[in-house]
Amino acid sequence: MSNRLLVVVDSALGADVTAVEGYLAGLSDALQEEVLFAEVATSRMNGVRAAVLTSGGLRSQAAFRPKPPVSNAPMGSAPFVYLDDGRPDWSSMWQGFCELALFGGPPHRGEDSALRAPAQPGNAPQSEYDAIGEIRRGIRETTGLEAGPAEPGWISVACESPKMAAWLCATILLENVEARCDGTQLLLPASPDFELKDQVKSVITVLAKTHHYWQAHVEKTAAAAVS
Numbered sequence: 001m002s003n004r005l006l007v008v009v010d011s012a013l014g015a016d017v018t019a020v021e022g023y024l025a026g027l028s029d030a031l032q033e034e035v036l037f038a039e040v041a042t043s044r045m046n047g048v049r050a051a052v053l054t055s056g057g058l059r060s061q062a063a064f065r066p067k068p069p070v071s072n073a074p075m076g077s078a079p080f081v082y083l084d085d086g087r088p089d090w091s092s093m094w095q096g097f098c099e100l101a102l103f104g105g106p107p108h109r110g111e112d113s114a115l116r117a118p119a120q121p122g123n124a125p126q127s128e129y130d131a132i133g134e135i136r137r138g139i140r141e142t143t144g145l146e147a148g149p150a151e152p153g154w155i156s157v158a159c160e161s162p163k164m165a166a167w168l169c170a171t172i173l174l175e176n177v178e179a180r181c182d183g184t185q186l187l188l189p190a191s192p193d194f195e196l197k198d199q200v201k202s203v204i205t206v207l208a209k210t211h212h213y214w215q216a217h218v219e220k221t222a223a224a225a226v227s
Helices: 016-031 042-054 090-096 131-143 162-173 194-227
Strands: 005-010 035-040 147-149 154-158 179-184 185-189
Touching: 005 016, 005 042, 016 035, 016 185, 035 042, 090 131, 131 154, 131 194, 162 179, 162 185, 162 194, 185 194
Parallel strands: 005 035
Antiparallel strands: 147 154, 154 185, 179 185
């Protein structure tokens, strides 16, 4: 069998050479093709590089560089915006979100402040807002989806399909906000004692940003595959 894949490494990598071998073994399995691996002395690396760059018939060359490490720090909080009537302007607040945690962005909340559904929902505080009502209104304004009551500690969001509910659930969990799905229903934490600028805002924001990706990426990818 002729070798079509050749990987050359500097012996100065030391113990890291073993890690490279492990990666290449996986690559060979994935491609179902033999990968030729060569470890050469540092003094010969320049010669190997020169030979590759000057070889005849070379169509393309690429140097792959590592991506910057992904930070586990939560994303910064966006400014809270109000409408003229004093209600939160949910439709404008979520739009400054970062990349989803699924794609390497910072999670919406840190692991030490993860939002979970309360085992026993608290009582509504003495305030001018209805926490669960605001969550429902925010979800409607940012996604067009309708949310209704579910079991204590949760609110149920009607999705278009079980696949949509499952995808949103999985991506929201990566944002350190608890979520569950049951068929076409997406379940998110909700309690009368949720604070407007904290838990209420988090539930609305994580659904808004994940729903945006569902529409803009997942559905377009599926449509392209059909056409």
